[in-house]
Amino acid sequence: MATKAAYLWDYDIDEEKFKDILSGKLTIGKLDKEWATLRLLEYASYPDIVRLLGYRGIVERWPALRGRMRSQSRKRGFDFLIEWLKNKHPERL
Numbered sequence: 556m557a558t559k560a561a562y563l564w565d566y567d568i569d570e571e572k573f574k575d576i577l578s579g580k581l582t583i584g585k586l587d588k589e590w591a592t593l594r595l596l597e598y599a600s601y602p603d604i605v606r607l608l609g610y611r612g613i614v615e616r617w618p619a620l621r622g623r624m625r626s627q628s629r630k631r632g633f634d635f636l637i638e639w640l641k642n643k644h645p646e647r648l
Contacts, residue, residue: 562594563594577591577608589619593620593624595607595608597624597626610647611648
């Protein structure tokens with residue numbers, strides 16, 4: 556039985572379907588790869604974000620989604636993370 560992630564509290568989607576949407580393998584109406592990435596960045600825990608996107612995925616997808624991020628604190632956090640990764644730990648990318 557698939558589990559339901561906390562960041563999907565208001566959708567009838569389990570984590571396996573979410574992973575398929577996140578990877579671009581599946582689209583359900585307006586729920587596409589971009590939606591899934593933004594949902595993850597806005598509501599998931601940091602360990603879940605890194606587990607599902609990896610550092611490279613965060614860095615690659617952030618520019619397209621930054622303007623849509625509602626939380627200013629998360630926006631600042633991802634801005635910092637991306638600069639830190641690029642400048643201090645490029646080997647993780």
